[in-house]
Amino acid sequence: GENVEQHPSTLSVQEGDSAVIKCTYSDSASNYFPWYKQELGKRPQLIIDIRSNVGEKKDQRIAVTLNKTAKHFSLHITETQPEDSAVYFCAAIPDTGGFKTIFGAGTRLFVKA
């Protein structure tokens, strides 16, 4: 079935460093790729998304890249801050009637001050 693999499962960086999280998807019909940030006990919050007709998208310190040929996409956070500490989830969604969203297992990011 459809699957999204996310790596690493845990990532620890020093404040000010960059963090990179990578995802690989299996469903070639996927064409929308959102990223969510979830703090402990809170709802997932959309932080950035990318569609299949775009290779890269940037929003301040956050950027996402997409390689449709290789079926992988990545989240890049630059100049990390302690408040970036959270669990990050990638997702892949096909543009078909069901919009069945497949999430990765998550990456727990720790930013050390």
Place this chain on the structure above:
Amino acid sequence: DTGVSQDPRHKITKRGQNVTFRCDPISEHNRLYWYRQTLGQGPEFLTYFQNEAQLEKSRLLSDRFSAERPKGSFSTLEIQRTEQGDSAMYLCASSLSGGNQPQHFGDGTRLSIL
């Protein structure tokens, strides 16, 4: 508008009981999604509504699970004859329609089966 709201926030029940959760989406959103999330995992897709029509159901959704959205506004998710393995966070999300749209999540209902 305060976003997607879910009720109750927590539900503790004994194995074998039935439970029902409610989700109120963002008012202009006509798509509604239910997910289940267990500790250390990403949300797992359960089902999706476009207005009142249930258009997609995951194989995870056994016969004990049923979801409704009778008037295309709020939705309910019922679990009958609950089992230990049903313990999880049940998340609801909503979005606009028209191709893929960002989904906005509620705070979820945490279900604990004793």
